[in-house]
Amino acid sequence: MGPGVEGVGPGVGTDPGVGPGMGTDPGVDDRRPAAREARPWWRDAVLYQVYPRSFADGNGDGAGDLAGLRARLPYLAGLGVDGLWISPWYVSPLADGGYDVADYRDIDPLFGTLDEAGRLIGEAHALGLRIIVDLVPNHCSEQHPWFRAALAAGPGSPERARFHFRPGRGPDGRLPPGDWQSHFGGPAWSRIDEADGRPGEWYLHLFAPEQPDWNWDNPEVRAEFESVLRFWLDRGVDGFRIDVTDHLVKESGLPDSAGHHGRPDPWRDQEGVHQVYREWRQVVDSYPGDRTFVAELWENHPERFCRYLRPDELHTAFNFALLRAPWDAAGFRRVIEDTLAAHSPVGAPPVWVLSNHDTTRTVTRYGRADSGYGFDRERRHGLPVDLALGTRRARAAALLTLALPGGAYLYQGEELGLWEVEDIPDRLRQDPVWLRTNGVDRGRDGCRVPLPWSGDRPPFGFGPDGARPWLDVQPDAWREFSVAAQLGAPGSLLELYRAALRLRGAHPGLGDGPMCWLPSEPQVLDFTRPGGFRCLVNFGPRPVPLPSPPDVLLVSGGLVQTAEGTALPADTAVWLRHTLSTA
Numbered sequence: 342m343g344p345g346v347e348g349v350g351p352g353v354g355t356d357p358g359v360g361p362g363m364g365t366d367p368g369v370d371d372r373r374p375a376a377r378e379a380r381p382w383w384r385d386a387v388l389y390q391v392y393p394r395s396f397a398d399g400n401g402d403g404a405g406d407l408a409g410l411r412a413r414l415p416y417l418a419g420l421g422v423d424g425l426w427i428s429p430w431y432v433s434p435l436a437d438g439g440y441d442v443a444d445y446r447d448i449d450p451l452f453g454t455l456d457e458a459g460r461l462i463g464e465a466h467a468l469g470l471r472i473i474v475d476l477v478p479n480h481c482s483e484q485h486p487w488f489r490a491a492l493a494a495g496p497g498s499p500e501r502a503r504f505h506f507r508p509g510r511g512p513d514g515r516l517p518p519g520d521w522q523s524h525f526g527g528p529a530w531s532r533i534d535e536a537d538g539r540p541g542e543w544y545l546h547l548f549a550p551e552q553p554d555w556n557w558d559n560p561e562v563r564a565e566f567e568s569v570l571r572f573w574l575d576r577g578v579d580g581f582r583i584d585v586t587d588h589l590v591k592e593s594g595l596p597d598s599a600g601h602h603g604r605p606d607p608w609r610d611q612e613g614v615h616q617v618y619r620e621w622r623q624v625v626d627s628y629p630g631d632r633t634f635v636a637e638l639w640e641n642h643p644e645r646f647c648r649y650l651r652p653d654e655l656h657t658a659f660n661f662a663l664l665r666a667p668w669d670a671a672g673f674r675r676v677i678e679d680t681l682a683a684h685s686p687v688g689a690p691p692v693w694v695l696s697n698h699d700t701t702r703t704v705t706r707y708g709r710a711d712s713g714y715g716f717d718r719e720r721r722h723g724l725p726v727d728l729a730l731g732t733r734r735a736r737a738a739a740l741l742t743l744a745l746p747g748g749a750y751l752y753q754g755e756e757l758g759l760w761e762v763e764d765i766p767d768r769l770r771q772d773p774v775w776l777r778t779n780g781v782d783r784g785r786d787g788c789r790v791p792l793p794w795s796g797d798r799p800p801f802g803f804g805p806d807g808a809r810p811w812l813d814v815q816p817d818a819w820r821e822f823s824v825a826a827q828l829g830a831p832g833s834l835l836e837l838y839r840a841a842l843r844l845r846g847a848h849p850g851l852g853d854g855p856m857c858w859l860p861s862e863p864q865v866l867d868f869t870r871p872g873g874f875r876c877l878v879n880f881g882p883r884p885v886p887l888p889s890p891p892d893v894l895l896v897s898g899g900l901v902q903t904a905e906g907t908a909l910p911a912d913t914a915v916w917l918r919h920t921l922s923t924a
């Protein structure tokens with residue numbers, strides 16, 4: 342294996358990655374446990390995030406597509422995930438990688454056709470995989486027909502009322518109507534030219550100017566999105582990931598942020614947004630099967646966060662607190678406890694996530710001295726990274742998150758241990774974050790590099806006949822990280838994930854349900870789950886003794902022998918069979 346897994350291997354204890362008894366363990370039945378059958382699937386599910394453009398190229402044009410994804414569905418079923426969340430596949434000029442939607446009811450020709458999407462959904466279902474599609478309701482593309490109509494229709498028109506158009510401030514209205522800033526840098530307002538060619542009104546865009554914000558006070562907008570939900574539910578999708586869930590409704594009058602001392606911010610988390618989700622919940626509940634929502638919610642306050650998960654609103658939300666947390670036992674424990682405490686009153690299962698298409702790749706993040714995540718990427722970019730250390734921690738974090746109560750999401754390539762590609766030539770960078778900050782923030786392209794599937798050199802089987810990928814920067818070292826290189830390779834991260842997902846799927850105590858902390862040293866997390874399961878994670882530098890002999894189900898690295906017996910080394914997690922039922 343390559344640099345990422347040095348230091349983990351034979352000679353340092355038991356078989357790395359797979360503990361004794363794996364595969365033939367009489368105590369673990371391969372069928373889905375009865376307790377889990379009795380509750381909705383999304384309470385326990387592990388979903389795999391597909392970023393279509395970078396997943397697999399089926400037609401050789403350099404961009405990932407539905408043909409590529411369909412061909413790899415057996416790989417995903419074999420990985421052991423319960424389903425896929427597919428990042429936007431809709432018609433889009435790709436000003437923001439597809440989060441700028443021009444037609445919510447069709448597939449972008451770059452990716453395929455609506456007919457293919459239907460076939461993909463059917464094929465996934467036949468393999469036992471659920472499909473969650475990405476819904477982007479805060480904003481659309483400037484190419485969306487309703488925005489084009491708004492531009493053409495003029496001030497005061499019903500067409501403009503679907504968006505936030507305002508006259509400017511100052512002489513000739515040349516200043517923006519408010520002080521809100523775009524998340525991608527610069528003002529959140531852009532001025533248009535009216536039909537007569539003169540500078541006219543301004544419109545709001547909390548992201549890029551190519552992404553005008555919808556006005557959710559407008560009944561037509563609400564009706565349109567309800568219709569979009571039904572469109573995809575009718576095509577058999579199992580749920581929706583909701584983009585920037587808390588942004589849709591703005592404070593009335595769009596007051597300036599400066600001097601706005603109240604909470605929440607005027608541009609998000611307004612009371613009115615909850616009514617939108619109550620209505621959406623009724624829509625999905627009117628369909629057979631357990632259709633579901635997962636919210637993208639960067640909300641720091643656990644109580645505000647969980648208001649979105651009340652029983653008549655959304656089902657789950659990504660818990661980014663763990664993704665932000667530096668590698669530290671006390672910090673992790675605090676996040677886990679706060680998360681469980683906040684979810685408990687609303688009865689929703691937590692959903693754990695370590696990375697996605699917006700954040701630094703896990704092995705890079707955990708390989709830095711400052712291993713937390715923040716949106717201050719410009720500060721962290723290029724800092725020294727110890728990939729071997731980051732990989733050890735990422736392996737341990739994988740076992741930890743898959744052992745915690747609730748569900749989990751896994752971002753494509755995370756199962757391969759891919760790292761952030763930081764040396765992308767500027768001319769190849771495409772992220773609007775990079776463009777809008779004039780290169781200060783180097784953006785998110787580094788975690789969106791096309792996946793390596795097989796072969797000895799780039800593009801590693803990403804597409805047929807070696808077609809050059811749209812972002813042609815795969816490191817040569819990925820030859821050892823491709824799917825083909827890792828499948829069946831003892832000790833590979835891919836095999837660790839496969840083993841963990843298989844065990845998790847079959848163990849009655851994992852997924853949704855209680856956990857119980859065991860007393861431990863400060864550098865260690867030690868907890869049990871029902872059914873005789875125990876997970877230990879050692880965050881500290883010193884090996885931690887394990888029960889003798891340890892009844893190992895799975896371990897993220899090698900165990901070590903000390904004078905006291907078998908021990909768990911630094912940055913390693915282990916799943917044990919636990920005989921004292923304390924949870």
Ligand code: NOJ
Nearest residue numbers: 437440477548584585699
């Ligand atoms: C969150 C998405 O994950 C991100 O990729 C996108 O740029 C913004 N929302 C805007 O849609």
